[in-house]
Amino acid sequence: MENIKFYFALLSSKICLSLFKITGNRQDDRPGSLALRLYPNFLERVTKPKTVICVTGTNGKTTVSNLISTSLIKLGNKVAYNDWGANTKIGVARCLLDSVSIFNRPKKDICILETDELTSKDIWPYIKPNYIIVTNLSRDSMHRNAHPQYIFNEMNKGIIPSSALILNADDPISSFLGTNQNKKVYFGIDKLSTDHKKPYNSINDMAICPKCYTKLNYEFVRYNNISRVKCPNCDFESLKPDYLITKIDNEAKKIYLNHDKKEIAMPLINDSIFNIYNILSVITCLSTMGYTDENIIYALKNTEIVKSRYSSTTVNNITVSTIATKGLNAVATSTVCDYIANEKGNIELIMVLDDTFDNIDGSEAIAWIYDSDFEFINKDNIKKIIIGGVRNRDYRLRLLLAGIDDKKIVCTQNEMDTYKYIDTKNIDAIYIMHEVYFIKKSQQLKDLVINKILKEGNDK
């Protein structure tokens, strides 16, 4: 009877999936939802490919999933991947439908599953991943994720002993995931000239030793909780990376990696520190899977990182850039503020950060903006900050409390009107800092800014 129920669920969901594909709705999760409704233990029962890799973490999981999927395809594997961002149980079921035949026989060699941090515990025990990559863990939406310690505990509930964990040694939170039974492989980046000696963000989720609660010492702080720590009172310290980047050569586009007492040069496909971590996690996973250095270099060569979250165009000597940040996420927003604050020349900043989803109920919870480091953008070379959206009054107050002169701040209710307030004279760069779901509109806004520059010219 169980068999009949399962095959009925599989067949029905596969038919449903085919219909969705024919009608151009490949990314619809409803076939996955149907499979789980007809057979609640679907994730456990469906045949998984020989290798299942799960990718999770607060930031970077989509990029890493993309990179590893592209690499494994280049290395000759048939890969199933939930590349449409559906990272909960339903999306995973939908993806696994793709990786089996109607007879529940595997059609793919490898399945790459981006999984949501909070719901991973409802997925991992059933799909039994061979490898779990955790990019990092930091503060995210308070509504959903509460705080990093809570997410850490929830994730740990779902980690099975047979999964090998690929962990970021420079994140003193997520690197301690798993138990002694798990194989653990750590990646990290050696001290950089841009590192800080102590925490410089207003919030710090790794301030005290988790064992004896003494204030931690820092070998370096890269950003937020990405740091190397040591407790002055007990034996708690950051873990040693098995895969360590010792040098980043931006000019030669190479990273130098130490592993197994040898140094090897790998392609640097993106020079932002976040993406170097992402690339490193992929290298570590591929190497742990048994691929040779030559295989990995081949796989990464000519690979690109999806640029939907950043774009840049120069017109009349003004560089116009869009840069996405994650709504309700103070760490992501502080990182973007830090990035812009370190840029040279005269800058204007357009901020459109209202969270579309949180605003649906009529008013957005904005506590997170008080965890974000808007103080970073209190700089002389940032000449004007134009805030668009219904929460503009809250952002204005936040910027004033960050010490930013009210004369620099312009507020408008409509995000798409922000471009009207830019000055095109004596400006080197305009940044459009936007919420991640504002990507399409941010490009339209960028076009409006560019048109205004072209119309008015730049006398600089």
Add this chain to the structure above:
Amino acid sequence: MKIEILYKEVCNLYGDLFHANYLKQQLKNFEVIETSLLDKPAFINPENNVKLVYLGSSSEEHQELIINALMPYKTEIKDYINNGNILIATGNALEIFGKQISCNEEEESRVIPCLNILSYETTRNLSHRHNSLFLGKFNDMEILGYKSQFTYTEITNNKDYSFIEVEKGVGLSPTSKNEGIKYKNFYGTYLLGPFLVLNPYFMKYLLKLLNEKDELIYEEASLDAYNYRLKELHDPKTVFGSKHE
């Protein structure tokens, strides 16, 4: 005159850490003492003349550390509150001053004894996060904020600790008509915001309690943001119920 911010290294969640920054900007004439977990709090010694103590949200694990850190000074804390000094506890910090926290987690059912200075008890359920908007009234002031918590609190022994009367949203517990705890000048609330930044009239009330001029920094901008949000919360279409659960 002094104010004391307790345990910034752990009481730093959900925007609450900014209260330290805000109070510093607002109370420029006050000396600000920042006390860490391993230090003895200054306010427990009356000679230190601490006029206001602030304690914010923390993780559940860190909340127990705070209880342990404050437990040796329970009598002095009680005296501090009974003498009419100001103590503000936001988020789950309010729970620390009650009798206990009962944990109804799947894996672990246990009771965490708290300072037992005030008569209320908290129930925690980590598999249920309550998120909602809030609108209420205190002394003719409209109070607003958000809730994001794993806990509910019930007042025991028929004590009247009424702080904010619920107009829309949820109080200390789903059955309570009141949000927060007020006893003399102890103000505890689950409301996040940060509470003092989002409620300029309450901040003015606090300034008066401290015998300060009730003028806010960036008052015009504070009131502008507050009034707009108030308008949204008065809108019948605005949903106050729990979301993201």
